[in-house]
Amino acid sequence: MLGQYFNWRTLLALVAILIVTGTIFYSNYLAGKIAVEERQKVEQWVEAGRFLIYAPVDADTKLPSLIRNEQKSIPIIETDEKDSIVSYINIDSTKIAADPMYLQKQLKAFKTQNQPIILEISKQPLLINKYYYGHSVLLQQVKYYPMVQLFIVALFIIITIFSLQIRNKSTQNQVWAGMAKETAHQLGTPVSSLQGWVEMLKEEDSSRQIATEIEKDVQRLRLVSDRFGKIGSTPQLEQHDVVIQVEEMVEYIRKRATGKVHLDVKKNAAEMSAKISPPLFDWVIENLLKNALDAMDGKGNIIVDMHNEERSIILDVSDTGKGIASQNVNRVFKPGFTTKKRGWGLGLSLSKRIIEQYHKGQLYVKHSEPGKGTTFRIVLKK
Incomplete structure (x- = not known):
């Protein structure tokens, strides 16, 4: 039972999921470490700035200056105690020139990303500087x-x-x-x-x-042989009157149906011309009519309703048979699907292939209701 679910495709999918999951966890771990290191760098940058401001005249400022000058990756915005922007570094000046509110937007974004580093300048009156910083390019990547x-x-x-x-x-x-x-x-x-x-x-x-x-x-x-021969290769489509083709097939089926089955053809034009392969098109109509006969158990009505439209010819083949259950409507054209005791379940599958692949048209179930009947629709391009 379990063997059918565990195959090479399942194994590959599991390996891919494990690799992606492991990468996500490891990337989050690295991102956490980088975030800690970046905060330390910002703190060092702030302290270096404090030292340069308040250091004695004879103090060695080489290291603090190096710390300040080498910090080129982390964007920082300096504000006062009222969050008014005092200065900034590592922010694209061209974007600031293009958008006067760009710095304010960046400040708002930085507030959501990291807690600010606060530098107390004096206690009386209370003066502080806040240093808001965002993610470096490396951390974002x-x-x-x-x-x-x-x-x-x-x-x-x-x-x-x-x-x-x-x-x-x-x-x-x-x-x-x-x-x-x-x-x-x-x-x-x-x-x-x-x-x-x-x-x-x-x-x-x-x-x-x-x-x-x-x-x-x-x-x-010989006709059956010809039909199968055309299925195995691309058939030659020729201009034919579809009305004649349909009426001939209806007459052929009428002779083989019982007297309690009534077949009727309705049309809104005497002639409807389209490019078809007559043997294959006849096969489709025959399959649909035979399916209708099988669904009615020897009595009922079959109507072929033909409409000549501007760009297409529409054929509706309706019966008053058993209908198709809703869960089976999407399965009727699949090879091997059948509700009959006999048969291979290939008729409708072949018919759909003939109409859609060879004639570039459409064949689908227009409507079906259990106990009332089914309507198949064929749409042929002119």
Whole structure:
């Protein structure tokens, strides 16, 4: 049971999560250490300034001056006891020139980042200087590095998943094409043989009627072979009247349906022309009509409603059958899904492939309600 969840993909994901988590913790640890060191540097900078102001004339000021001059990484704003800005260092002067309120904004930001260092100048009257400081570039980089790394890892995972999906889809398409070509190839030999036997039967008067019926079935087999052959390769689309194609398939299904099933074709134009592959398009209509028949258990109504729009032709195939449960609506086009006791669950999947990949149209469930029926919609571009 657990074995199906623990595979190489799961292991890689866990390793990636551990690496990112470890990096985040370590980066926070480093950021904490750097923050402590930066506060010490600011304190030393303030003390060095105090010494330079109050030191005796003969005092050695070399070290305090070095501390003051070498501090070039931490931005500092000096204020008085009323938080009025007195001076500043390591802040971009061009931004201050462009925005008069820039220093005030920086001061507000520094107050949220660190506690100020207070330097008492005198007690009576009370005069103090406050030194607010922000994060250095190094500290900001250490803090934001884990976020950048997390983004890169997430992007890598997304690209990997997307690549796997494309590869799986490509493999599935190759399987479909290979299966279709092999089926067409396997059907080709017996169909040709049967055609020869039909011609021999026609030569005898007593067998002509039988030969005529057998020929119909042979032609049907040849059509099936032709359809599978076109599935395995890119079909040639030609301009055809869709109304004629639909009406012929409805008539074909009507002959094979019971007398309690009523098939009707509705249309808002006598002719609707689009680029299609007739054998494949007929196959789609046949699949939808057969599904409708199966859903009605021998009685009900099937309506093919055709609309000629400005840029497209819309076909709605509706039945009064059992309908599709809401949880299955998004699964009906997946290969292998079927609610029938017999069948491979490939009809609707093949139909969607034919309409959307070969004809650049759409095939979807427009509406379905259990116990009342289903409507499939085909949209063909003109």
